[in-house]
Amino acid sequence: MDFDFAHYMLTGGKVEIDNFGPCSSPKQLYRKHIAEILNMNRTRILTFKDKAPPSANKIDVSLSPPTETESIKLRRHISQSAERILDAPDIIDDFYLNLLDWGSSNVVAIALGNNVYLWDASDGSISELLSTDDDMGPVTSVKWASDGRNLAVGFNNSHVELWDASTIQLLRTLRGHRLRVSSLDWNDHILSTGGMDSMIINNDVRIQSHIVNIFRGHTQEVCGLKWCPSGRQLASGGNDNVVTIWCASMASSNSSNQWIHRFREHSAAVKALSWCPFQSNLLASGGGIGDQCIKFWNTNTGACLNSISTGSQVCSLLWNSHEKELLSAHGFNENQLILWKYPSMVKIAELYGHMSRVLSMAKSPDGYTVASVAGDETLRLWNVFGTPPVGKPATERKREPFPNVPRIR
Amino acid sequence: MPEARDRLSSQEDALTTYSNQRRIFISSSRNFVGFNLIIFVLEGEDDEGQSTRTPLGWIGTPGSMGGVSGRGSIGTSRIDGSSAPIIGQENISPIVALARGRGQGGGNNIFPAWFRRKPLRDITDVMKAIERRRTHLEERQGLQTEGHILQDQTVHDPFVSVSDAQRHPTTGIRQSPPTVGKVPKILVNITDQNEEDSACLTPQKKLLNNIDTVEKVVMEELRMLKRTPSAKKAERGKRVRTLMSMR
Numbered sequence: 001m002d003f004d005f006a007h008y009m010l011t012g013g014k015v016e017i018d019n020f021g022p023c024s025s026p027k028q029l030y031r032k033h034i035a036e037i038l039n040m041n042r043t044r045i046l047t048f049k050d051k052a053p054p055s056a057n058k059i060d061v062s063l064s065p066p067t068e069t070e071s072i073k074l075r076r077h078i079s080q081s082a083e084r085i086l087d088a089p090d091i092i093d094d095f096y097l098n099l100l101d102w103g104s105s106n107v108v109a110i111a112l113g114n115n116v117y118l119w120d121a122s123d124g125s126i127s128e129l130l131s132t133d134d135d136m137g138p139v140t141s142v143k144w145a146s147d148g149r150n151l152a153v154g155f156n157n158s159h160v161e162l163w164d165a166s167t168i169q170l171l172r173t174l175r176g177h178r179l180r181v182s183s184l185d186w187n188d189h190i191l192s193t194g195g196m197d198s199m200i201i202n203n204d205v206r207i208q209s210h211i212v213n214i215f216r217g218h219t220q221e222v223c224g225l226k227w228c229p230s231g232r233q234l235a236s237g238g239n240d241n242v243v244t245i246w247c248a249s250m251a252s253s254n255s256s257n258q259w260i261h262r263f264r265e266h267s268a269a270v271k272a273l274s275w276c277p278f279q280s281n282l283l284a285s286g287g288g289i290g291d292q293c294i295k296f297w298n299t300n301t302g303a304c305l306n307s308i309s310t311g312s313q314v315c316s317l318l319w320n321s322h323e324k325e326l327l328s329a330h331g332f333n334e335n336q337l338i339l340w341k342y343p344s345m346v347k348i349a350e351l352y353g354h355m356s357r358v359l360s361m362a363k364s365p366d367g368y369t370v371a372s373v374a375g376d377e378t379l380r381l382w383n384v385f386g387t388p389p390v391g392k393p394a395t396e397r398k399r400e401p402f403p404n405v406p407r408i409r
Numbered sequence: 410m411p412e413a414r415d416r417l418s419s420q421e422d423a424l425t426t427y428s429n430q431r432r433i434f435i436s437s438s439r440n441f442v443g444f445n446l447i448i449f450v451l452e453g454e455d456d457e458g459q460s461t462r463t464p465l466g467w468i469g470t471p472g473s474m475g476g477v478s479g480r481g482s483i484g485t486s487r488i489d490g491s492s493a494p495i496i497g498q499e500n501i502s503p504i505v506a507l508a509r510g511r512g513q514g515g516g517n518n519i520f521p522a523w524f525r526r527k528p529l530r531d532i533t534d535v536m537k538a539i540e541r542r543r544t545h546l547e548e549r550q551g552l553q554t555e556g557h558i559l560q561d562q563t564v565h566d567p568f569v570s571v572s573d574a575q576r577h578p579t580t581g582i583r584q585s586p587p588t589v590g591k592v593p594k595i596l597v598n599i600t601d602q603n604e605e606d607s608a609c610l611t612p613q614k615k616l617l618n619n620i621d622t623v624e625k626v627v628m629e630e631l632r633m634l635k636r637t638p639s640a641k642k643a644e645r646g647k648r649v650r651t652l653m654s655m656r
Contacts (some may be wrong), residue, residue, distance in 0.1 A: 087534045089526035095499035112528050119529045128527045221497065239497050267497045288499040313499065332502050352481070355519060357502070376519055379538065 006045040015049075025323065028067055032353055054398075078339065078349045082245060082380035083369070085353075086119065088112055093359065093375035095271065095288065095315060095331075096182050096196075096223040098141045099375045105148030106166065110222055110379060111139035116122070116153055118165060121364065130292075131161060143184035152191050154181030156200070160193050164286035176211050177200045177316065183225035185234070188250070194222030200236055200246070215246050217259050220367060223271040228281070233285050237270030242286050245299045261302040267291040274317040276342075278324065286314025286328060294340075295329060308345045310338065315358055320385045321367035327384060329372055331357030337372060339384055 035041050090113040092100060099111040108119040109129065114137035116129040127395030130153065132139070141154035150171070153161045157178040163170055179196035187239075191203045192213065200222055215236070224237030227248075234246040243263040263285070272294075272299035282305070283297045292312055296305040297349055313331035320327065324342045335354040356375035363370055369389050373379045517538060521527070634640055 082533070084531060085536045087526055087528060087530045087532045089528060093500070096497060109527075110529070115528070117528045124531065126527075128528075239499070267495060271499075289501070290498070334430075376527075378532070 002045075002342070005040070005042065008040075009045055019062060040150070044217050060305075078351075080349070082351075083383050086379040086381075088373055088377050088379045091359070091373060092271075092376055093356070095269070095313070095357075096221055097361065098143070098183050098271075098360055099139070099222070100360035100362045100371060100379070101126055101142050101144050101151075101352065102146040102364055102371055103144030103151070103165075104146060104365045105144075105146065105165075106146075106365055108141045108362065108379075109144060109151055109165070110302040110327050110373060111142050111153070114138050116142060121369075126334070129165060129166075129316050130161075131170060140180045142185045143186060145186050146188070147225055152184050152193075154193060154195075156180040156183055158195065158197075159193070159232070160184070160203070162191075172205070172210075174203050174205075174210055176203070176214075179221075182221055183236075185225045185227050187227040187231045187234070187391070192225055192227065193235060194218075194225045194334075195219040198222060198238065198240075200225065200234075204357075213258075214260050215244075215274075215363070217244050217262070218242060218245075222352075223269060224273040224285075226273040226275060228275045228283075228299070229277060230280065231279075235275070235285075235299070237266075237273050237285060239269040240289070241266045241268055241270060243270050243273070243283075243293070244298075245283075245302075261297075261299060263295070263297060263302075263304070263382075265295060265304060266293065266312075272314045272317040273330070274319050274326075277319050277321050284317050284326060286310075286317050289313045289332070294345075295327070296343075306343070306345065308340075313357065316361040316372075318361050318363050318370060321343050321363075322386055324383070327361070327370060329358035329361045335374060335376075337361075337370070337382065351384065353380055354378070 008046060060213065078324075086205060088110060091110075097111075100108070102121075102244050103107050104269050106121045108121060110117055110119070113137065114133065115131045116139055118127045118129050119125070120127075128251060129151065132155065134158065136155050136157045136385035137323065138156050139153055140156050141152075143152045144150070145152065148163060149166050150164050151163045151280055153163060155161070158175070158179055160177075160181050161170055162172045162174070174191070174193070176398075177193065177195035177197055177199060181193050181195045183194035184191065189204055189206050191205050192200055192215075193203065194200045198216075198218040200218070200221055202212045202215070203210040207224050215234070216238055218236065218238040219242075222233070222236050222238045224243075227233070228235070232248050234248065236246065237243045241264065243266065245258045245261040245263075246258055247260050252348065262355035266285065266287040268288035268290035270285050270287055270291075273282075274284045276284065281298050281299045285297065286294045289312075292314065293307050293309050294314060295307045296361045297303070298305055310328060310330065312334060315331055316329040318327045319325070319342075326340045326342050328338050328340065330336055330338065332354065335357050337351040337358065339349040339351070341348050354372065354374040354376055357376075358372050361370055361372045363385075368383065368385045368390055370382045370384050372387040373383065520535075524535070635644075
């Protein structure tokens with residue numbers, strides 16, 4: 001009899017760990033692995049000296065479920081076909097535009113030609129938000145605010161409109177750009193807009209004179225624009241192949257050195273930008289046809305951490321909020337979505353289906369579904385980041401009397 | 410001497426008409442190896458230095474693109490009034506010339522002409538049906554075009570190579586039935602051989618010869634298949650089953 005193990009089990013060591021609360025899945029895996037190695041996974045303190053009697057199958061059964069769930073966690077089933085396909089007629093097949101976004105209220109906004117349509121993912125209802133004419137349109141970018149209610153819409157005539165999607169009302173129009181507005185991103189009340197005129201304008205939407213300042217640095221159209229989750233840094237990518245990192249605290253000054261870093265390693269336009277949710281200051285960027293690479297940057301030091309060649313134009317990148325994975329969307333000529341394991345950058349899955357190059361991707365608010373729209377005029381929804389948990393097993397445990405006391409069998 | 414037919418201007422006209430339908434131009438001069446690329450330069454204001462803020466929307470400078478070609482890349486002027494978006498090099502499909510009729514023209518070929526389009530309508534079932542139909546058509550085409558592909562009598566299985574090339578628009582991997590695929594190849598081979606000495610034989614004799622050769626080749630193929638490990642396993646499994654049933 002292993003007295004150390006018996007003492008550990010009797011004093012509730014294992015129960016404490018179980019009740020520790022949700023921790024990240026790599027931690028859980030690590031814990032399980034360590035427990036296996038140290039032979040801590042035993043459920044019994046007393047065991048037979050000789051070989052177990054014929055009812056040894058019960059022991060096997062009790063030990064196998066943990067390993068099964070482990071393997072399920074390690075390799076979840078990723079459906080190779082889209083869960084749902086929606087029609088997206090008249091979508092503009094232009095690499096530089098950002099015509100798709102999924103808001104926190106679980107509503108997808110998509111710009112088709114001169115119109116913007118909303119699709120409520122919870123009930124599948126479709127509504128038209130706005131329709132404009134050829135003088136103003138077509139719509140060149142859409143972006144939901146963090147409240148999921150207000151939508152910023154950029155137009156070909158350089159205007160940006162702010163709409164309330166719940167009341168279908170135009171709130172205000174922002175002017176400042178000279179050419180079409182191809183990228184938008186929110187940082188609380190600041191709306192950053194990037195245009196074909198190569199300027200990035202930061203607008204405070206609450207005040208009358210909305211232009212806070214202008215970031216100048218790009219020499220061509222700004223097609224990628226993303227604020228980091230902390231709101232301290234803004235990453236922008238342009239048709240000039242440069243990725244620029246801007247600091248928010250320098251936003252008030254209009255000095256010439258507003259940018260912190262300039263990454264020139266890409267050899268094609270950079271539209272795909274995505275900040276890592278589990279590692280701060282890690283930015284992933286993807287290049288166009290002439291580059292086809294995904295590069296990872298430390299935006300504190302400015303170092304390029306990794307560079308992967310993908311073989312086709314990268315038009316969008318999305319990190320998985322639940323696992324350490326990165327999803328990239330590609331163009332010519334396979335038009336696939338590739339799911340990569342991070343940081344090994346091993347391909348976990350490749351999702352085919354689109355018959356023309358993917359233009360934009362957006363992630364659902366729960367982080368499990370990805371919407372992609374392509375030049376083939378379809379919007380496809382993929383369950384690529386996993387499935388939401390059905391129910392919490394903790395509730396079942398509470399039904400037993402004395403759940404916190406370890407049992408001696 | 411008549412005015413030289415400027416390749417550039419005619420393409421420009423084609424593009425304007427194309428753009429009126431699709432609002433997409435191709436304007437870059439960046440070269441990609443291996444396919445036809447429309448290259449043209451539109452007359453207009455010279456871009457001065459690094460400035461990109463002219464009202465006509467010029468993008469970039471001759472030196473900034475770093476492309477393969479010697480020319481600088483230049484954006485278009487607004488041909489169609491205010492609704493003409495300006496195109497960059499990312500919008501040029503490098504594989505358009507090689508694509509086998511899919512994805513060209515923005516994917517309008519996907520839906521049948523009578524299909525009513527409505528934004529964000531759920532078309533999952535429709536797309537599944539279309540894709541099923543496409544795979545069936547491709548399989549049938551694969552069988553027919555094998556004869557054309559095998560004029561040079563290549564050795565490797567043609568059906569698999571054709572299906573590989575056409576795999577990408579469909580999801581997953583299609584399984585090619587090997588036995589069905591080889592029959593057309595055999596027939597083509599036989600017809601090629603028989604063309605040589607057909608003059609001295611009557612049609613009946615020719616037919617008999619054909620039947621004989623076909624029989625020989627088919628039996629040969631079947632025997633080769635039987636020797637494959639999967640066929641052996643299947644046979645072994647059958648034998649094991651019969652033995653077990655006798656217990």
